[in-house]
Amino acid sequence: MASLTPDWLEPGFKHIWLPYTQMQTAKTPIPVIAAKGARLILADGRELIDGIASWWTVAHGYRHPHIENAIKKQLETIPHVMLGGLAHRPAFTLAARLAALLPDPLERVFFSDSGSVAVEVALKMAMQYWLNKGQKARTKIVSFKGGYHGDTLGTMAICDPEEGMHAMFAGALLPQYVVDLPDTPERRAAFAGLLRTHANEIAAVIVEPMVQGAGGMRMMSPETLNAIADETRKAGNLLIFDEIFTGFGRTGKMFAMEHAEAVPDIVCLGKAISGGFLPLAATVAARHVFEAFLSDSSSTALMHGPTFMGNALACAAANASLDLFEREPRLVHALHIQSRLKAALEPLRAVPGVRDVRVLGAIGAVELDRLDKDDLRSRFLTEGVWIRPFGNIVYVTPPLTINEAEVAQLTSAIVKVISAVYR
Ligand SMILES: *Cc1c(COP(=O)(O)O)cnc(C)c1O
Numbered sequence: 001m002a003s004l005t006p007d008w009l010e011p012g013f014k015h016i017w018l019p020y021t022q023m024q025t026a027k028t029p030i031p032v033i034a035a036k037g038a039r040l041i042l043a044d045g046r047e048l049i050d051g052i053a054s055w056w057t058v059a060h061g062y063r064h065p066h067i068e069n070a071i072k073k074q075l076e077t078i079p080h081v082m083l084g085g086l087a088h089r090p091a092f093t094l095a096a097r098l099a100a101l102l103p104d105p106l107e108r109v110f111f112s113d114s115g116s117v118a119v120e121v122a123l124k125m126a127m128q129y130w131l132n133k134g135q136k137a138r139t140k141i142v143s144f145k146g147g148y149h150g151d152t153l154g155t156m157a158i159c160d161p162e163e164g165m166h167a168m169f170a171g172a173l174l175p176q177y178v179v180d181l182p183d184t185p186e187r188r189a190a191f192a193g194l195l196r197t198h199a200n201e202i203a204a205v206i207v208e209p210m211v212q213g214a215g216g217m218r219m220m221s222p223e224t225l226n227a228i229a230d231e232t233r234k235a236g237n238l239l240i241f242d243e244i245f246t247g248f249g250r251t252g253k254m255f256a257m258e259h260a261e262a263v264p265d266i267v268c269l270g271k272a273i274s275g276g277f278l279p280l281a282a283t284v285a286a287r288h289v290f291e292a293f294l295s296d297s298s299s300t301a302l303m304h305g306p307t308f309m310g311n312a313l314a315c316a317a318a319n320a321s322l323d324l325f326e327r328e329p330r331l332v333h334a335l336h337i338q339s340r341l342k343a344a345l346e347p348l349r350a351v352p353g354v355r356d357v358r359v360l361g362a363i364g365a366v367e368l369d370r371l372d373k374d375d376l377r378s379r380f381l382t383e384g385v386w387i388r389p390f391g392n393i394v395y396v397t398p399p400l401t402i403n404e405a406e407v408a409q410l411t412s413a414i415v416k417v418i419s420a421v422y423r
Contacts, residue, residue, distance in 0.1 A: 004044040006031050035062035038402040051387040051396035051410045058276030060324050061401040067275045070320035074313050083310040090315035103263045105287040111310040115244040115270030116150030118281035121304050122266045126204035126238045129292045132300045142177040142205040148214035160215050183224045195235035204238035210256035213245035217365035217395050219358050222260035229262030244270035249400050252334045252361030265289050275321035278314035334400050337362040344411030353422035365395040383413035
């Protein structure tokens, strides 16, 4: 009889270093041997409903046959070739399709392989835009408290400095302006004032439109997003939207910026871009940003080039994922998920200890006064759901194809666990 513990687990666990984990006390992680639709199948035969969609990437469920077939087909010709000096259909097609999907004038696509790098590229693009225009001092970035833009050195500096995961690195980071979201008239005035006072040193303002994800699933109104855009324009700075979490249907629209009127100069995409199959990210620039890099000299060219940029398999997966957004009512379904999350989670406001309930698209979050992560995580496992609270947030971001019964299983687990703990 096959053992319930796979033979690779313990030998590998002695050598693997896990993300955001105190390894001294880390329990052996849960071995997954298969995944299908919205479910993870564990080595011991149990199935979990996936409330996280593998860090928000799995838009169409695990193993969607259309994406699987596209990857298999791509494998028969080119798995990968360098993008320097060579061209291949998946990357070129994807660039044109992304440009067509995004609002004008966003039209130039620079590929990379992770979200953090897509943000790094956006920051470099913004700085070099000003350098190319002869404005050498404009190197600072303005970002917002509660924000998250990645784990690399450049991006850590624009994450929330206190509540983010990077406070200990403060001394090693470039000093940037991390300010309050302009969600009141006073804060808007302060934001506008900062942009005015430091106009000559600021390269760009960066924000996660509509929802700050890893910083705590904090949602903003379209008015706040428009205010950021308006003040940034007035000050003559570049505006970057980090849609790595919100893009590709997560908020009920293809891109979260569609909830408001604001259009950025640069947008970062990642996470769900390949439907959760392969690592891929993109930084998309507006025409006028791109044009600042055109000259007779190679010195104004964008100086970046990740080895695996535009990987053919990942781009084939992303093209197939876009096919599915075109063919299937994914965004309508995201709005169905939104209504079910609202109906099921809103009543939790009455539970003492529940501070807030927030829902947008296929994102549902319950903010608590305090929580014991490990205790809650094991209670959710008992309920047959994969939900991992962080900070003081219990949240779900399921695959956009999740069915009604599975959403109900996620929400009733949340209601049951929170009601039991905060009784
Ligand atoms: C996840 C995330 C990133 C970083 O992406 P990685 O692929 O983990 O490097 C950046 N910005 C936002 C908004 C994210 O959610």
